[in-house]
Each structure stands twice: as C-alpha cells, then as structure tokens.
Amino acid sequence: MKLNNQFDSLDKEILKKLNVDARIPFTQLAKDLGISNSLVHQRINKLKQSGVINRPTYMLDPKILGYETAAYTSIAVTNAKFIHDIITELEKIPEVVECFNITGKYALVIKIFAINNSHLREVLYEKVHPIRGVEGTDTIITFETAFHRSVPIEI
Amino acid sequence: MKLNNQFDSLDKEILKKLNVDARIPFTQLAKDLGISNSLVHQRINKLKQSGVINRPTYMLDPKILGYETAAYTSIAVTNAKFIHDIITELEKIPEVVECFNITGKYALVIKIFAINNSHLREVLYEKVHPIRGVEGTDTIITFETAFHRSVPIEI
DNA sequence: GCTGAAACAAGTAGTGT
C-alpha cells in the first residue's frame, strides 16, 4: 500500500515527532534529526502550507472534565435533502463532538459526550430529535475507551 | 448539568485557548486574559498535574496523508475473557486508530483508517479476523466527515 | 495566590554557500 508521497522521509520524521508532542522545541527537533533549526522551520512551514497540520491542540481528557458517558448515535434522515441543514444544526450542539456521513442509506453518525445518562437523554430528545428531517436515532453507549490515537504517518 | 469544578473560570479560559491553539505563546495568553505570564505558567502546570491536558498534538489531516477511507467496525467477541487480549492485538495494528467497548453484548468497536477499500479489506481479513476470540465483524464505511472537534469545556 | 524582573532558551529572518 502506498501513501501519498508529497512528503520525504525528513518531513515524515518531523511529522511523527510533532504528533507525539506538538510543543517540542524546534531546536531539539533539529538536534534529534541532525539538521539546522532553520531547516526545521522551513519544513514545518511546508507542512502547514500543505494542510496536513493546521493547529496543534491538547487532547483533553473527557473523564477528568466530568464527562462520564460517550455515545455514538446513528441518525436516520427522512430525505437526503435535509442532510446539510441537519449537520448545521448538529454543529450548534456542543455535546456533539463528531459527525460523519455513512454509506448505506440517508444516515449520519454523531459522537456525543455527556455528563451522565440523563444528560445524554436530554441531548438526544431535546436537541437532536427536534431537528427537521431527523426520522429517528439509534444509540450505542461506549463504556470504556481502550485507546485513541492519531492516523499512522507511514505503515 | 454541572461539570467537574476542580477548575475555576481562569483555568477554563486557559483550557479553551489552549484547545484552539496549543502552541499559543504563554505571554500572549497572559495578555489576552490580563494576567501575568508566570501565573499562566502556574495554571498550566496545575492543569497538567490534574491530567486534563497531557501532550499537545497536531490534528493530522488523514486525506492529505493519503487515507481515503475511514470505517467503523464492530467486533463480535466469542467470550468476554478474550476482550483484553483482543485489545492488545488491535493496538498493534497501526490502521486501527481508536478502540472502545460498547454496551449490549461482548463487543468492541474500532475505527480504521485505510488508503482505499482494498486496503481496508486487507486490514479486516488479514489482521483483525485472525485474532483469537474474534467471532465476526460488521463494518460501516464513512464517506465524509462533516466535523470533528474537542469536548466542550463548559456547556 | 499573584506579580515583575532578570536569566535563559527558543523562534524567526536574512545572507551566503
């Protein structure tokens, strides 16, 4: 399997390191890779330009913030023409952290973080169901995340 | 709905800003919030200590890296006793970026990034199915991610 | 629990090979 190769091995090394720690000093990156820090700078600019990396973020731990429940809800849509509007509405619900289209039928899947089960219920019935075009939902509750990581930079 | 309140409003402001851009200079954070930069430093240390934030990462764009296919696969497990070992094996597959337990039956759900459909097939049949305790899988392919963001810091 | 200044480290940009 071949990956996009607009990036050479140096780019990939930098990407991997940045992926582990986005706040790593560029000077240390340069030392680790045996190159000058201005080159690191140039390469990172190139990577930013290409769009692979945009903005570094901290992965917040949902549990520590108080979110005990994570759920995936698939949404049946009455008609494909509503999908765009539904996505716009879903984006306004802060508890909905992810939304994607799936194959098979006019359907969306969302990921919801909630403080507890009653909060999840509230989100589903008071915020998701009232959206025009939503026919029904089907929710699976996840009770433990085993692991979560970024996409592999090379396989 | 009340969130965990081991963090005061200043902590939350810092969290929000860091969540938007983890590489924002602490000095600018201090200016934005009207506090000294040493205080920013102290608060961030506190946040790290608490575990909400660990390491900043760049959100890599899977498409630009060459991953055209994202899929969620639910795995039926023959017996609950295998779950731990299955997770260990799944973690060794780089294409599997996420893994969690779900309610209902002895089941796991994984998220897979693949270069194309045949790559996905390969991962499923040559890497996931052979794992001991895996009874069968059911895969939904996502064809567009509408949005993806972090957990809300306050609702 | 917070600030301010001073020492130190890192990021940036220009120039030359």
Added chain:
DNA sequence: ACACTACTTGTTTCAGC
C-alpha cells in the same frame, strides 16, 4: 536546498508583595 549568524520573542525561575 541547506547552514550560519544575528535579532526578536517566549519561557522559566525566583524574590517580593
């Protein structure tokens, strides 16, 4: 395409309020 240097900016620590 890369490295070197000089310059600017951010980080960290610590005394003091």
